[in-house]
Amino acid sequence: MYELGRLSGLNERPYQALTDDRSAREDDVFRNRLTFLERRIYKNISTRGTYSGPAPVLLTVAFVIKEEQVDEFNRWYEEEHTTDVSKVPRWRKTRRFVAVEANNLRQDGHSEFIAIHDFDAENGLEGPVFEYSQTRPWREKILGLVKSRDHRRFKHIHEFKAEDYVKPE
Incomplete structure (x- = not known):
C-alpha cells in the first residue's frame, strides 16, 4: 500500500522508472515469482482524526456495493x-x-470503497468497544447490501520515500 500526495505523480519519470528501469532481479520477481499483482487508485472522500505519520497498525476494510446503495x-x-x-x-x-x-x-453499477483505520501497536481491536461496533443493527443492514467485503490488518514496517529509492544492482 502506497500513499501518494498527487495522482499526477503516477505519470512522472520517478514512478515510471520503477517499471521501465527494472533490475534483472526485479524483472525476475515480476515475471516469474508474483502470482498476484493488483493496482488500484483511490480518492480520499473522508478523514476523521488528526494523527500524522505512519500508524503502527492499519486495519483496512474494502467494500463493493451497488451504486443505488452508496448514499x-x-x-x-x-x-x-x-x-x-x-x-x-x-x-x-x-x-x-x-x-x-x-x-x-469491478462490474458496472458498483462502487468500491476502502476504509483505513490507524491504531497504535497496543490497541483495543480485541476489546468490547470494537466488538460493539461490529454488532450494531444498522451495520448488519448495510452488510446485507454489500456485494463483497475484505478486511486486513497490517503492521507498519517501513516508510519508503521516493527520494530514498536506490535501484538494486
Missing part, C-alpha cells in the same frame, strides 16, 4: 461506524476512499 452506505459509515471505531482505545485516524482506477475493474 446509505456512506451515511452509515460517517454517522455511525466511524464514530464507533473512533472510540476504540488507541484509535488514531480513519480515512475513507473510493476507487477511481483499478487493473481489475
Whole structure:
C-alpha cells in the first residue's frame, strides 16, 4: 500500500522508472515469482482524526456495493461506524476512499470503497468497544447490501520515500 500526495505523480519519470528501469532481479520477481499483482487508485472522500505519520497498525476494510446503495452506505459509515471505531482505545485516524482506477475493474453499477483505520501497536481491536461496533443493527443492514467485503490488518514496517529509492544492482 502506497500513499501518494498527487495522482499526477503516477505519470512522472520517478514512478515510471520503477517499471521501465527494472533490475534483472526485479524483472525476475515480476515475471516469474508474483502470482498476484493488483493496482488500484483511490480518492480520499473522508478523514476523521488528526494523527500524522505512519500508524503502527492499519486495519483496512474494502467494500463493493451497488451504486443505488452508496448514499446509505456512506451515511452509515460517517454517522455511525466511524464514530464507533473512533472510540476504540488507541484509535488514531480513519480515512475513507473510493476507487477511481483499478487493473481489475469491478462490474458496472458498483462502487468500491476502502476504509483505513490507524491504531497504535497496543490497541483495543480485541476489546468490547470494537466488538460493539461490529454488532450494531444498522451495520448488519448495510452488510446485507454489500456485494463483497475484505478486511486486513497490517503492521507498519517501513516508510519508503521516493527520494530514498536506490535501484538494486
